[in-house]
Amino acid sequence: MRSRTRVPHAAASVGTAPAGGSVERPWMDFRDLWSEALAGVLARPMRSALTTLGTVLGIATLVITIGISSTAGNQIVGRFDALTATSVTVGVPSVAAAGSGPLVDWSGVDAVRRLAGVESAAAIADSQETASVEVRANDVVAPGEVSGQTMAVVAASPTLPAAVRGGMTAGRFFDDGDIARRDRVAVLGDQAARLLGIGSVETAPAVFLKGQAYTVIGILGSVEREQQLATAMILPPTTAADRMGLGTVTRVLINTSLGAANQVARQAPIALAPGAEASLTVRAPADPAKARKGVQGDVNGLFLVLGLVSLVVGAIGIANVTLVTVIERIGEIGLRRALGASRRQVAGQFLVESTTIGLLGGVVGAALGMVVVVIVSAVREWTPVLDVRLALGAPVAGALVGLLAGLYPSLRASRMEPVDALRS
Known part of the structure; x- marks a missing residue:
């Protein structure tokens, strides 16, 4: 149960302090935070799409490399079983x-x-x-x-x-x-x-x-x-x-x-x-079981590094674009702070924006990666090996990458003073 009453943003103002009390800041619940973040993402659709593309490529590369390595490892172990294990x-x-x-x-x-x-x-x-x-x-x-x-x-x-x-x-x-x-x-x-x-x-x-x-x-x-x-x-x-x-x-x-x-x-x-x-x-x-684990572990470890490198590149792209967005919206940040938005609310808005971009990139990247794994397996006449946990965890990983990438830009936005931001 909320202890304070939610006040619409348009009605938020510096306000007058009640007698004997301090100014009470308006409460922003998750629906307001989500709507504001979504509006920020959709305000520049092309930039958001290009930023999301970095995460899409990172997640897709991760899914593809792990999927292909698991599939190839399965083929290697199958040949090992057929030749060496007998x-x-x-x-x-x-x-x-x-x-x-x-x-x-x-x-x-x-x-x-x-x-x-x-x-x-x-x-x-x-x-x-x-x-x-x-x-x-x-x-x-x-x-x-x-x-x-x-x-x-x-x-x-x-x-x-x-x-x-x-x-x-x-x-x-x-x-x-x-x-x-x-x-x-x-x-x-x-x-x-x-x-x-x-x-x-x-x-x-x-x-x-x-x-x-x-x-x-x-x-x-x-x-x-x-x-x-x-x-x-x-x-x-x-x-x-x-x-x-x-x-x-x-x-x-x-x-x-x-x-x-x-x-x-x-x-x-x-x-x-x-x-x-x-x-x-x-x-x-x-023992074929030990050999199977060893081969698949070596192959997965090699390709996992490549996928993580691609994911880091996508995270750097999100952080860079989010930081540019913060710089471009200094006036908006100053106005929100002047109308009563707290530092936490400003930081939360930009964090939700970057997390949304990462989540969308994770969903699209996971779908794209799985399609590529199936296509490559069909061309090579392999049996595709797809881990359900990878498909479900890729969007979560994308959201986490977006969250981590937006930490510094959101903290920078929250530290702006209203007067300095409005003057800028």
Whole structure:
């Protein structure tokens, strides 16, 4: 309940003090304050629109950056889940105990494939000696002509294409028959084939390694795991053991269904080397939930700084225009003070004006930002990620920016003395 009676502004005057009392200032309630502030905003519509545009751009940039970063972060994490979170690699020591055979046999991959959650698995053998070997497209040495390329030579089980998430771009991969017969056949990575000038296997081209010919029966491409295989020459295990000394498995690649990686990582060493599982090293993916939070947090933090910078620029624009407005309305301020308006009422009027501009900018900026996020997501064929709290909080943030931006101009207006203002 108000303790003083509201008096219309037009009737406000310096007044005469009642006997034995002081002059009572008229009371301005929120409706009067709002109407006066709205009139001040609409008095110069073009200037108000341009001032609001600064907040619109700031809020829109904030919404766009956070929305796009959340959407992009979701895509990054989705790809992380599809590729990394389902990949398990088991490393095998190159030196076994004295008097014992290899820790992992080539047939051990079959035991891994029987584990629950395993989609594909393959064994690979490589060494430092075969990491850089000259492979030639022909055995004829012509002066001034380069027909050889240095590349890695590895041995692999027949299930390698599925394990590296690749596909045969030409020909086929070697099978159990090639391994049993110890055939001198090879599969080239797609980049290795290009380096050697081999684009097709229909004519059974041959490559030469240490003076011996190997028939190229396939080209492996689109490798997503172990991408170094794109520039490698891949041999059957028996052929590699006989001619290159690659008879010992050095690592096993395992692909799992989503969510089964950690379980498979615990069971795979036991399936590969029962009783010696502690000698194997396992690389399993991190917890997808933690990775999701980390990726999205990093992306959001980066773009949030950019949005806040834009918002600060908008706040500076509001403060600048509000200060100019105060200077232009010195006469009006002096008249209001002479008619009985208090310092608080004058400051409140300009604060409400700047807050109104910020609020309008926040509403328009939030709507514009969300539309841009949806459009960009549609163009990129992404699923837009929009936070309802951001959409509801953007207008509040705009109003807060307007309030903070109008503090100094409103305080400057409230400190003006009526006589000085009217004289000005």
